[in-house]
Amino acid sequence: xxxxxxxxxxxxxxxxxxxxxxxxxxxxxxxxxxxxxxxxxxxxxxxxxxxxxxxxxxxxxxxxxxxxxxxxxxxxxxxxxxxxxxxxxxxxxxxxxxxxxxxxxxxxxxxxxxxxxxxxxxxxxxxxxxxxxxxxxxxxxxxxxxxxxxxxxxxxxxxxxxxxxxxxxxxxxxxxxxxxxxxxxxxxxxxxxxxxxxxxxxxxxxxxxxxxxxxxxxxxxxxxxxxxxxxxxxxxxxxxxxxxxxxxxxxxxxxxxxxxxxxxxxxxxxxxxxxxxxxxxxxxxxxxxxxxxxxxxxxxxxxxxxxxxxxxxxxxxxxxxxxxxxxxxxxx
Ligand SMILES: NC(=O)c1ccc[n+]([C@@H]2O[C@H](COP(=O)([O-])OP(=O)(O)OC[C@H]3O[C@@H](n4cnc5c(N)ncnc54)[C@H](O)[C@@H]3O)[C@@H](O)[C@H]2O)c1
Ligand SMILES: O=P(O)(O)OC[C@H](O)CO
Numbered sequence: 001x002x003x004x005x006x007x008x009x010x011x012x013x014x015x016x017x018x019x020x021x022x023x024x025x026x027x028x029x030x031x032x033x034x035x036x037x038x039x040x041x042x043x044x045x046x047x048x049x050x051x052x053x054x055x056x057x058x059x060x061x062x063x064x065x066x067x068x069x070x071x072x073x074x075x076x077x078x079x080x081x082x083x084x085x086x087x088x089x090x091x092x093x094x095x096x097x098x099x100x101x102x103x104x105x106x107x108x109x110x111x112x113x114x115x116x117x118x119x120x121x122x123x124x125x126x127x128x129x130x131x132x133x134x135x136x137x138x139x140x141x142x143x144x145x146x147x148x149x150x151x152x153x154x155x156x157x158x159x160x161x162x163x164x165x166x167x168x169x170x171x172x173x174x175x176x177x178x179x180x181x182x183x184x185x186x187x188x189x190x191x192x193x194x195x196x197x198x199x200x201x202x203x204x205x206x207x208x209x210x211x212x213x214x215x216x217x218x219x220x221x222x223x224x225x226x227x228x229x230x231x232x233x234x235x236x237x238x239x240x241x242x243x244x245x246x247x248x249x250x251x252x253x254x255x256x257x258x259x260x261x262x263x264x265x266x267x268x269x270x271x272x273x274x275x276x277x278x279x280x281x282x283x284x285x286x287x288x289x290x291x292x293x294x295x296x297x298x299x300x301x302x303x304x305x306x307x308x309x310x311x312x313x314x315x316x317x318x319x320x321x322x323x324x325x326x327x328x329x330x331x332x
Contacts, residue, residue: 001025002166005067005098007086008077009036009060011139011277012103014045014052016075019142021055022169027075029060030067030090037062048277052143064090073166074098079278080106080115080188084122091123099159100125101152102132105187106280107287112294114184128156131163132180134187135238136246138253142172149173151239153183175238182230186221186240189288190247191281193217194255195262195305197248199315202263213301214248219330220299224288227295255281262308263315285309300325 002025006017009031017027031037039046040060044053061067068074074094078086083104094100100123104115113121116130135150142148152167152174154160160176167174177183196217200209221244222235234240247253258279261271268282285306292299304321307313 002073002162003071004028004073004075004166005030005071005094006075006077007064007067007090008103009033009040009045009048010077010079011048012137013075013077014040014049014054015139015142016077016103016133016167017058018052018054019167019169019172020073020075021057022145023165023167023172025073025166026057027059028067028069028071029058030064031060031062034062036060049139049143051140065093068093068095068098071095072098073101073163075101075103076115076119077103080104080280081109081283083115083118084108087119087122094123094125098129099162100130101163102130102184103134104280105134105184105191106284107188107291109283109287112287112291114181114188116180116184127180128154129159130154130180131159132183132187133163133167133174134183134243136242138246138250140252145171147171147173149175149238149242151175151177151183151234151237153177153180153239155180177234177237179231179234181228182225182234183239185225185228185230186235187243188280188284189221189224189302190217190244191255191279192285192288192302192305193221193244193281194247194253195259195279195281195285195308196301196318198253198256198259198261199263199305199308199318200259201256202260202265203315203319210248214244217248217301218244220292220297220301224292224295224297224299227297228291254279258282265315267312268309281305282309
C-alpha cells in the first residue's frame, strides 16, 4: 500500500488528499498554519473546502519531516511562485526513494522554469521520479466526488503508473502519459487564457467571443508547448483542451473569476484584495510571456493579459488591440 505526504493544505492539496484516501492511500498533509492543520485533524478543512468531510486516512502536521516519514509518494500543492523557497526550506526532508507529484500550474518568475524543473533544481529530485497531475480538476467539484479524469505525466512510464495507481478513485480516472513539458505548459497557460475569457465575460461579451478566445488561446498554448518540446497531441487531451474548457467556462475557477472582475472595471490590486485563493495566471502571465519571447513564439492574448496585469491596461483597450491586429492565416 502507498503512503503519501501532501505538502499544501489549500483547495487542491486537500481535495487531492481526499482522492488519494478514496483510492486507499493514507496521507499526511503538511501545512504552515496550526489552525488549518488542527481543522484537518478534526475532519474538515473549514477554510478551503468546508463541504468535504475528510477520511480518517488523512491527518495533518506543521512539521515537514513528520509529514514525510514513511512516505513513498510526495505530493506538492503550494502556490507555484513559493515552490522554490518551500523546497529550499524543507526539501531535504523528502524521502530519497519517493515519487514526487506536482499538482501546480505555473511557470516560475525570473527563471521561466516549469514546476518539475524547479523540483529538480531546488530539491535534487531526478526527473524520472517526478510526475505531473493535470486536467479539468476544479477542486470544489472533485471534493463532492463528481467524476473527472486527469493526466499523470512522467518521463518514466512506470512512475506515472505508480502515481495513477495511488490516485485512481471511483470518481477520479487518471490516464498516464510521458509528455511532461506539454502537460505543464498546458496547465500553466490555460490560467492566463481563463483570465482573458473572464475579462470578456465581465465586459458583457457572449459565448462566441469566449469560444474565440479559448480557441486562439489554445493555438498560442500549442505553439509555445511544441516549441519547448511538448507533443501536439497533449494539447488536444485532458491537460490541454479539457482543462482549458473547465477553467475558462466555470464560475468555480479562480482565474476565470479574477478575469470577470477585471472586465467589470476593477483594478488588479482591487481584485487581489478580495481574492483569498491562488489565481496562478496573474503571476505566471509574465513568466509565460518571457518564456515565449525567449523561444520566439507569438502569444498575443497572453501579451495583452500581461499588459492588463503589469501596466494597468483596461479590458476595453486589450480587446481593441487584439481585434485590430493584421489579418493572418489561422494555422500560422
Ligand atoms: N484549486 C483547484 O481547483 C486546482 C486544481 C488543479 C490544480 N491547482 C493548482 O494547485 C496549486 C495549489 O492551488 P490551490 O488551489 O490548492 O491553492 P489555494 O490558494 O487553495 O491554497 C494554497 C495553499 O498554499 C498555502 N500557501 C500560501 N503561501 C504559501 C507559502 N509561501 N508557502 C507554503 N504554503 C503557502 C496556503 O496557505 C494554502 O494552504 C496551484 O498551482 C493551482 O494552480 C488547483
Ligand atoms: O481555480 P483555478 O482557476 O485555479 O483552476 C483550477 C484548476 O486548475 C482547474 O483544473
